[in-house]
Amino acid sequence: MNDVVAGQRHIRVVLVDDQVLMRTGFRFILDETDDIVVVGEAGDGATAVRVVERTRPDVVLMDIRMPGMDGIEATRRIIASTPAVAVLVLTTFDLDEYVYAALRNGASGFLLKDAIADDLLAAVRAVAAGESVTAPSVTRRLIAHFVNTTPAGAQPDDRLGPLTAREREVLTLIGRGRSNPEIAEDLQLAPGTVRTHIGRIFAKLDLRDRVQAVILAYEQGLVQLGENS
Structure with a gap:
């Protein structure tokens, strides 16, 4: 549930990435806002599941490729145990099989890790509001994937x-x-x-x-x- 501080509703976010530098960068961007607060971090999927269960965030920024439990399985477990949480997948590989699998497991959208700060903030706010995040160009490739993999x-x-x-x-x-x-x-x-x-x-x-x-x-x-x- 969103925090309320001094009349301001805050979107609670958990950062999941095996690279500390990447998490630090995202935290720096998110902490500069008035409506978003980082409530936890994790460097692998198994830890992410535990952190989400403990902190009950609104949004999880989820890396896909991590040692041990990857972001796909972590997304599945998080959505199964805490369905109100929105998972936003972070990837350097654009629309690949890993991203598709995460979306199938309940992720609300995905964002490239090199996205500009404004796009990151807009994506967090969108999924927190119950919307999905897929840019038009990405949606076209996503649809093409469905067409190519759906039996005739x-x-x-x-x-x-x-x-x-x-x-x-x-x-x-x-x-x-x-x-x-x-x-x-x-x-x-x-x-x-x-x-x-x-x-x-x-x-x-x-x-x-x-x-x-x-x-x-x-x-x-x-x-x-x-x-x-």
Whole structure:
């Protein structure tokens, strides 16, 4: 839960990276803000799980490749034990299999380690607010990955059974990369109605954010190659 100090709500962050210098750099950037506070650090995945259980942060900045337990497994365990925590993956390798696996395990997005300070702060605030963090260029590659790894002819299965016809339409548009205002325009719905539909979709399908919704839309065949534009 966010700290409240002198009337200011603080986003609580745990830093996870096997390089002390990298953690120090991130801490320096985050400590310069008025709304973010670093409440813990870890140099490997196993320690990260313990630190998160003890500190209950809002956001975890998670390195992927670490000795011992890596960031993928740490993300899985953290999300399983503390689902309210948002994990933001940090990587030097752009969109690779490790990042994809972390997103599948519940990460809310990822950021390159050489991102500028403003982008880091914006990403932390976004995932703390329940949003996902994937830049448009990254989202295109992410979608391409889903298309290339989803079996041909995939069809929706029973997991989508709880959705109404309208909710399937909304999920399909999320899979195509549409924003809430664009979905509202496409379906001629009020923005509030779109938000309600999305909330129900996430609740029915146990989705954390739009990243997981995009993954599901492709895996269940709601979206096909060429439909994300």
